[in-house]
Amino acid sequence: MGLFGRSWEALRAAVDGLAPQDFTGPSGCAGRLVRDLVCHLVIDAQGVLITLVTPSPAEPTRDAASYWEVHREPPDGRDPLDALTVRLAASYGDPALLRFHPDDVGSAAGRAAELADPRRRVATRGQVLTAADYLDAYVLEWTLHHLDLVAHLPHLPGPPAEGLAAARRLLERTAGAPFPAAFPDADALLLGTGRRPATGAERAALGTLGQRLPFVLG
Template identity: 40%
Template structure:
C-alpha cells in the first residue's frame, strides 16, 4: 500500500480539503474588503469596464447565488468540464459583455442603500462557503450549462473571486489584495489553459491581470510569449 506521505501525489482527501480552504480564504478576504466599504466608495470605478464598486459587488453576489444553486443541483450526467476547461467558454465577446454590463448596472441600481447590497453579499458568500464545505467534492453538479464535480466548481469560484478582488480594489489603494492561495489557483488555471507554465517572470497578481485582459502586454512580454501572446486573454 502506498504511503501518501511519501508518494508523489496529493492524497484525495487533502486535495479536497484544500479546495474548500482556498475558497474560504479567497471569499473571506474579498468579504473583508466589501464589509469595509461605504456609500461613497461604492461609486468608485473598478477594473471591470463600466462597473462601479457596487455593480461589481452585485456581480459577485450573483456568482455566490449561482454557486449555492449549483452545489444543491446534482447532475445525472458525467462532468464535461473541469476546473480548467470550464473557462474555455469565457472568451472575449463584445456584444455579450456589453449586454452583461448593462444588466448588472440596472440590477445593482435597484439597491437604493448600498448597505443592503453589501449585507446580502456578505451573508450569501458566507453561506456559499458553508455549502462548499458540506458538499461531496466528487459529486457532479450543474452550472452554466455544464457539469463539473463539486470540487472543480469550488475551484472556479475561488478563481473568479480572486480576479474580481483585483478589479474591486483598483481605486482602493489602502485595501488588501486577494488571498495568496486564490491567486495561486488563478495561476494554475491560466497555466492549464495555456498548456504550460507561463514563460514570463510574472507575479501571480500581474499574471492574473495580463492573462485576463486587464493589463496590456509589453513588447518584451509578447516576445517572451511568442505565438501564445495572440491567445491572450485566456478568459475574461
C-alpha cells in the same frame, strides 16, 4: 475546498471594508463601477448555492480548467444579465444595503461549500462536473474579481497569495500555456485576462503567447 472558502472570505472582507464613496468609483472590470461588481458577486454567490444543490447522475463533462469558456473579445455590455446587474446595483441606493447581501448570501454560499461532498457531481450551465472542480473554478473567479475590486482602491487588502497562485495555475491550464515564470501571479492574471495592457518588456517576454491574449473567461 478550503481554498475556495479562504478566497471567498478574503473577497467578502474587502467588500466589507468599502467606504460609501467607494461604491460609485471604477473597478478593474471594464465598464463596471464598484457597486456593479459587488452586485455581480451577489449573483455569483446565488449561482454557487443553486449549483451545489443541483446534483446530476451523469458523468462529468468539464473539470475546473475547462469550466470557463474562453473568448477573445471582452463583454460589450449588451448581454441582458450584464445590463440587469448594472440596473440592480443602481437600485440599491444606500451602499450599506449592497454590502449586506454579499455578507448574507455570501456566508450561505461559503457554508454550502464547506458542507459539499467534493466527489458529488453537480449540474450548471448545461454541464456536469464534480463539486470539487466547480469550487476550484471559482477560486479563479473570486481572485480575478478581488483584483478588480482593489484596482483603484489600494488601501484595501488584495487576494491571498495562495489564491493568486492557484488562480494563475488554473488560467494557464485553461489557456493551455504557461506565463513567463518571472511574472508575478497578479500580473499574469491581469495580463492574461486583458485587465491591463502589457508593457514592451512584457510583450517581449510573452512571445507568441502574447498574440493569443486576452483570455476572456465567461
